[in-house]
Amino acid sequence: MMKEGNSVLSKKNIVLCTAAIAILIILLFPLYWIVVTSFKFEKEIFMSPPTLFPQAINTASYYAQLESGDFNMFRAFGNSAIISVTTMIIAIVLAVPASYGLARYKFKGKKLIILSFLVTQMLPVSVALTPLFILFKNMKVINTLVAPILADATIGIPFSILILRTYFESIPKELDEAARIDGCNRFETFIRIFVPIAFPGVIVCGVFSFLYAWGDLAYALTFIGKQTLRPITAGIFNFMGQYGTKWSYICAFGVVTIIPVVLIFIFMQKYIISGLTAGAVKG
Amino acid sequence: MKKIKEFFQHDNIGYLFVMPALIYMLVFNGYPIIRNIILSFQDVTVKTINLAHKQFIGFENYITLFKDPVLSKSIINTLLFTICCLIVQFLIGFALALLFNNKFSVAKPIRGILMIPWMIPITITALIFRFMFASNVGIVNEALQLLGVIDKPIDWLLQPGTAMFALVAANVWIGIPFNMILLTTGLTTISEELYESASIDGASRYQKFSYITLPLLRPAIENVLILGFIYTFKVFDLVYVMTNGGPVNATQVLSTYSYKLSFELFEYSQGATVANILFVILFIVSLLYLKFTYQEEEA
Numbered sequence: 001m002m003k004e005g006n007s008v009l010s011k012k013n014i015v016l017c018t019a020a021i022a023i024l025i026i027l028l029f030p031l032y033w034i035v036v037t038s039f040k041f042e043k044e045i046f047m048s049p050p051t052l053f054p055q056a057i058n059t060a061s062y063y064a065q066l067e068s069g070d071f072n073m074f075r076a077f078g079n080s081a082i083i084s085v086t087t088m089i090i091a092i093v094l095a096v097p098a099s100y101g102l103a104r105y106k107f108k109g110k111k112l113i114i115l116s117f118l119v120t121q122m123l124p125v126s127v128a129l130t131p132l133f134i135l136f137k138n139m140k141v142i143n144t145l146v147a148p149i150l151a152d153a154t155i156g157i158p159f160s161i162l163i164l165r166t167y168f169e170s171i172p173k174e175l176d177e178a179a180r181i182d183g184c185n186r187f188e189t190f191i192r193i194f195v196p197i198a199f200p201g202v203i204v205c206g207v208f209s210f211l212y213a214w215g216d217l218a219y220a221l222t223f224i225g226k227q228t229l230r231p232i233t234a235g236i237f238n239f240m241g242q243y244g245t246k247w248s249y250i251c252a253f254g255v256v257t258i259i260p261v262v263l264i265f266i267f268m269q270k271y272i273i274s275g276l277t278a279g280a281v282k283g
Numbered sequence: 284m285k286k287i288k289e290f291f292q293h294d295n296i297g298y299l300f301v302m303p304a305l306i307y308m309l310v311f312n313g314y315p316i317i318r319n320i321i322l323s324f325q326d327v328t329v330k331t332i333n334l335a336h337k338q339f340i341g342f343e344n345y346i347t348l349f350k351d352p353v354l355s356k357s358i359i360n361t362l363l364f365t366i367c368c369l370i371v372q373f374l375i376g377f378a379l380a381l382l383f384n385n386k387f388s389v390a391k392p393i394r395g396i397l398m399i400p401w402m403i404p405i406t407i408t409a410l411i412f413r414f415m416f417a418s419n420v421g422i423v424n425e426a427l428q429l430l431g432v433i434d435k436p437i438d439w440l441l442q443p444g445t446a447m448f449a450l451v452a453a454n455v456w457i458g459i460p461f462n463m464i465l466l467t468t469g470l471t472t473i474s475e476e477l478y479e480s481a482s483i484d485g486a487s488r489y490q491k492f493s494y495i496t497l498p499l500l501r502p503a504i505e506n507v508l509i510l511g512f513i514y515t516f517k518v519f520d521l522v523y524v525m526t527n528g529g530p531v532n533a534t535q536v537l538s539t540y541s542y543k544l545s546f547e548l549f550e551y552s553q554g555a556t557v558a559n560i561l562f563v564i565l566f567i568v569s570l571l572y573l574k575f576t577y578q579e580e581e582a
Binding site: 012013016017019020021023024027028030031033034037045046048049050090094095097098100101102104105106107110113115116117118119120122123124125126127128129130131132134135150151153154157158161186190211214215216217218222233236237240245247250251254257258261262264265269272273 | 411
């Protein structure tokens with residue numbers, strides 16, 4: 001017979017599960033609410049008391065913005081995707097070798113370099129905005145996607161380096177020697193042996209760099225004035241300024257922006273939690 | 284050439300691996316920090332930004348701003364916002380971490396799903412809460428009226444006190460999962476045996492909590508509070524989208540005030556000065572944090 005404590009039907013299990021589900025419903029209600037609102041007709045949104053489920057499903061809020069209109073959600077989504085993917089690639093290409101160097105070799109100034117990466121992680125966005133604006137203006141990349149990409153990568157890089165350093169440090173030293181004996185030089189050892197082993201860490205960095213860039217508002221808003229080039233976050237912000245009470249449209253926008261995040265969550269949950277804890281606990 | 288080769292022969296090859304990332308960060312992060320400091324000692328506005336020679340005016344921007352009532356209001360608001368958020372999100376996050384530390388059927392999947400609010404873009408969080416706290420369509424007003432707490436709708440985002448409350452509520456929603464996950468990780472490092480032997484000694488649930496859980500969790504608690512302070516203190520998107528510092532600066536925080544000065548009033552130097560004040564505060568806190576973690580690593 002099963003011990004009472006382990007049984008699915010034990011009193012303790014039922015009480016805890018009920019509590020957990022109640023908490024889930026309360027905390028995720030805001031998300032449910034914008035999904036539901038995005039499918040309501042504008043008239044129903046203003047009904048009192050509000051309906052918890054749409055009386056009639058209205059998909060016009062999604063279609064209207066796909067076609068053309070003042071703001072094209074599809075194009076903004078594409079801009080966001082280009083910005084986030086490019087940012088992610090830059091962050092990985094720069095962070096992977098850097099973290100390997102910091103983990104496997106002893107050289108002068110190493111501690112200072114690690115410390116400065118730690119500190120940049122805590123940098124408020126407002127500090128960099130004006131100087132970067134001037135810099136990008138001189139580089140002639142204002143009003144191009146290049147500007148937010150270059151700026152967004154500065155968030156992903158230090159985070160990725162700190163995460164990956166712990167991955168590379170946990171790989172036993174003997175592997176270097178074994179690879180050397182097999183005739184690999186140091187760059188080959190890095191590419192062919194270490195990168196594959198640290199691959200889960202690389203995914204964590206990719207996911208976070210992507211998410212940081214996907215969620216950015218300040219850089220995109222400041223460096224891109226052209227509506228057609230703005231990513232979806234800046235697009236929604238603009239839309240809200242112009243049509244502040246068109247809630248069905250705004251909610252539809254929001255839902256579309258969240259979809260990639262939820263997909264990433266579903267497929268990458270394990271990596272996200274390990275990344276968050278490792279990144280925050282270690283620095 | 285030979286000398287260069289020799290230099291990179293052994294461990295110094297590490298420089299080659301680190302260099303690209305380091306240079307990138309120096310250009311796009313190090314340079315802005317320095318440039319921002321210089322900017323705060325100059326007089327750069329929309330009129331003077333294209334001049335080759337920028338006038339150096341010493342501490343004048345700092346003096347002007349410290350006489351500016353909006354700056355002191357922003358500092359107080361930022362502190363108030365940060366402390367309120369930290370307390371509430373820590374208490375709720377801690378309670379949830381303790382709850383999910385129990386073994387029950389749906390513990391792991393639900394704890395995972397609760398991470399989503401932390402992951403979604405803050406702009407979206409801000410618009411969700413703006414919608415929920417809206418005076419005419421907001422579900423918060425509807426619910427409170429239904430429960431009989433209020434008679435007529437409140438203009439949450441248009442009144443000083445309630446606007447701050449709405450901001451704190453939104454930020455706590457983001458902060459709960461963050462606190463929960465970090466404290467959960469801390470809890471898993473406490474060995475079961477400690478609790479078992481305490482039970483044998485006849486310790487009550489409360490005694491176990493205050494003599495085992497709390498002391499052993501102290502490093503994790505310190506971590507989550509300091510990191511939470513840093514992340515909350517530099518809040519920008521949430522305030523910018525939900526209230527833009529209003530009504531009448533009632534929710535103006537340092538980062539939004541800096542942005543307003545630079546990109547709405549085009550007082551670049553003054554904006555840089557406010558950003559610098561924010562930076563110095565965070566830098567000091569970051570150093571404290573590093574001191575904490577390094578002490579623990581060495582101990």
